[in-house]
Amino acid sequence: MKCILMNKNKKVLLAEYDKATGVFTNVYEIYDINYAPYILKSSYLSNDINDTFRTNLTEWFKGRGIPSWRDRLDLLLHRLNINAPCELLDKAFGLSLSDQYFLCPLNSNIKYEDINFFDNDFDYTEFMEASLSKNSSIITNVSSLKTPNNTTDGMLRKAWIIDNNIRYLLKGGYKNETLQPFNEALASEICKRLDFSHVEYTLDIYKNIVVSKCPCFITKDTELITCHQIVNDMKKYNSLQDYEEYIKKLEKEGIENPRIKLENMYILDFLIMNEDRHLNNFGIIRDVNTLKWLDVAPIFDNGQSLNIEYYDDVEMHIKGEGKLFYEIKPFDEIIKVVKDIKRIDINKLDGIVEWFDELLHKYQKITEYSDTRINRLCILLNRQVNKLKKLIENS
Template sequence: MKCILMNKNKEVLVAEYNETSKFFDKIYEVKDINYAPYILKSFYLNDNINDVSFRTNLSEWFKGRGIPSWRDKLDLLLHRLNITAPYELLDKAFGLSLSDQYWLKPEGSNISYDDINFFDNDFDYSEFMEASLSINNKSITSDKSLKTPNNTTDGMLRKAWIIENKTRYLIKGGYKNDILQPFNEVLASEICKRLGFEHVEYTLDTYKDMVVSKCPCFITKNTEFITCYQIRKNMERYNNNQDYEEYVKELEKEGIKNAREKLENMYILDFLILNEDRHLNNFGIIRDVNTLKWLDVAPIFDNGQSLNIQDYSDEEIVINNQGRLFYEIKPFDEIIKTVKDLKRINISKLDGIVVWFDDLLHKYQSITNISDRRINGLCLVLNRQINKLKELIDVDN
């Protein structure tokens, strides 16, 4: 299929997209490479637009927009959607997403972004949501249910975009049969709210007797989310603290205000809730798709994989003490040292939050069956981390 890679209304390039192999076989013309997905920037050669490496990366980028192979219960989802691989979904709705504005326009068609984007145009989500999150074995019956931004969601957890009062929300379940993730998301939002960290607001909801988290889309028709992974791809790799420092510099160079402070906020949150999952696609920046200006650090999101208690005994709670700092996995006590200014944190704002979390977990206990013992353990660990941070702030003062 001859098609145009679009970024909202801008033409990026004209190419031959092979719908069978899902590969871009030929590039006919590059219209404006500046509007291409950020990750492709470093692979583009002016004098050889058909360079294999560029086409391979373009193809991988496009395929990578599909649901990843590590999605929890993917086999079941594919079966219910009646397809064999997630990338088959990319042909169903132009590859559109709710995290950016890229799409593939068949050459010669008069389809416009305004008519198809999922920010303005409603989509039918109920069948996909059921296929993705429900335990009932129900298959999708209507092709309309495959014309949704759910074809292009990343991440391990089962999830679905829904619409309520015109707002697009992402609904996420727990991992396998563990139900703690949604509660951790809500705890993270509460911590961020109290400490004044810019964040995506997660709330709890129930779907067919399951507790899920729900958060509004943080992207608009005029913006895109660019992950740290994409930004780093083009930069030298040191496998130490310098990766973080160079990233901060890059954001500052592009005019993002308070970039360091905002990243520090994220690592403070990770310390408090022992978030193990701050990989490079779980944070990034927001860019204006019209002007290409880097606007801000993306609000803190995806904090579910936290408070991971591995074992309890009467004397001790064993927890995973390792988090992520760029390419390194290391103890939270080490990661927190990258925060240069802890004095600005008003830790007393967290007073009472452990009781608040305890109440929240108990409130849903009849659905989640999380034991009293586990709730107690989770609250003890949270309390311990808050006290540890208090001590670090005191040392700083």
Template sequence: MKREYFLKHKNTIVFPCTFDDETNRLVNSGKIDAVELLPIGVGRVGNSINKKMFARWLEERQIPNTRYGFKELLERIGVDNASELMLKNLGLNMTDHYWLCPAERNLKWEEINFFENDFSVEIDTVLLKRDYVQVGDTLDLNPAYTTSGNLAKAWMIEDGKAMLYKQGSHNYMQEPFNEVFASEMHKLNNCSNYVSYRLKNIDDIPYSVCENFVDVKTEFVSARNILESVKKDNQISYLQHFKNICLDHGIENVADEVDYMIATDYIIGNSDRHTNNFGIIRNAVTLEWIKLAPIFDSGNSLWFDLSTPRIDIKQDIKCNSFYQTQDTMIKHMESIPPNIRTEEIPFLLYDIFKQSADMSEERIRKIESGLTYRGRKYKNIVNEKD
């Protein structure tokens, strides 16, 4: 059997699409009704969409099978795969205003979107400590079911604001502390475009907590989708391609902000600045590109996944980004920000990390010395460029 949906942007039908009832995979799509509202990164073939590009776009709305507790989550909800969970959640997320409306249901955006409506805020439910609430075949809609990333996470509503809680991993539960440290580093450097994180302990487990950076009037578009929206000139890099597209859409400070992000990622050894965790913010009504998205998702840094004896502060760090290592990334930058304050940040790190119950004094001091080393190395690169 097959199920019919409409991809909608708010209440406007963009195009109809069909999913297989057994595999929950896209099998067909119909004529485009609103070309101007096609998701960025989804191309056209005549009057229809490029199904391969749309299927890839949909995958970004699914939790990965590498998510902590992935199998247990599916079992408790009673679904077979992440595609089915995404469809039951109507493709809704906390990133943009697209969703999948079942053709047989007369649903309105105002009634079901996460920006204007409450959702389950029981963090124990979302993090597998309590059974899920289901009424018949209806799943409580929840943004945690369509938020990407490997870490266990949950959305909570606090004082009317949607807040993302992310847990750490491995023996040290270090990622939440990395997030808080990175935001304090940006604050020290007078950066105005970053997500601010704070720490919170629940049942002796540390979480990083941040407010959603889009709302009912704005939406996030990933660099990955932006890069796929325009054919790249073979003579330029993907990094320059991204900058050029942003410039064409009126974001004039893109070079400075991207270079700052890459530079600070280098200093903290961020291994995971992939093209889905940076991008732009656009107006959800006019579709005007407003600015680069604030810097977020810096948890996979500072040797977070290595045991203390295995940390080699002088070793180049592999990264999932435009290039394969941090040293290669920094060498390919045309402009390296010279005024980043590297001397003070090790002191910031110690004050934050000492709050951890899982990191020893030895580990904190070793990471602190590694941060000092990378800061000096960065300054040497700056001096060589002058």
């Protein structure tokens, strides 16, 4: 299929896309590389459409699909009646709710205004059921595959839905572990109290399963560029230096106070012991019309936290390690990136442990968490809050 890669209404390039294999077999012409996905632009060196560029284009597009490590992918594919996630990619032009790129077949009259999922409603019920519910039948309605759910990243089972005209992402737990949505809600409460820019996660119940629910933080005029894309072509040193280089890059692009905003994310990670701050779990927001870098993306995806590997009456095993760029490090090390920890008013977290305790008890009938487990989770949270308090006092 001859098609144009579009970024909203801007033509990026003309290419041949093989639907069967999901490969771009040819790139005929570049119209405007500046509007290309960031990771692609940085690989377009010396204006040369070479094999590497074609491969990168294919990789980028494949990467828009549901990843191979998605929890219960086999079951999802079975329910969607397809063989591989890449089969979904051309069902809705590769459109997503995290950016504005799409593949427009050459000589078609398709317009961004008519197809984007920010303005145009989509049929999400069947996909939501296939993705999140314990029992679901096989999807037979083709329009159920014309949704932004074809292009979601991440390990957790999830679904975009529309509620009151707002696009929300619902996320479940991982395998049989159901704590993730609660951690998202806790993270939002902490961020709200400490005034950290964040995506607001609330809890919802879908077919007796607790899920987290957050609004889309991208608009028709913006895109998320993850840190992974930004640092892809930057020289790698060690995690601390890479972190500093990343901050420099954001400052150079005109983002205000990136250091403070990144520090806030690591403070949150410290408090809830988030183990999963990989480079696609934070980034920046760019204006797709002007290409101006607008801001650091609000803090999102905080679910893999408060991970107690084992506990009994006398002991509790925890890993106690998070991520700082490419390295896995103890939280006590990562928190050292915060230059002025005194700026945090820790009193704003008074009562947060009780708040979490109440939340976990409220849903206990569904989650079947024992009182002991809830107690251990609260002990862990309390320990981190107190540790931060000490760090602030001693700084």
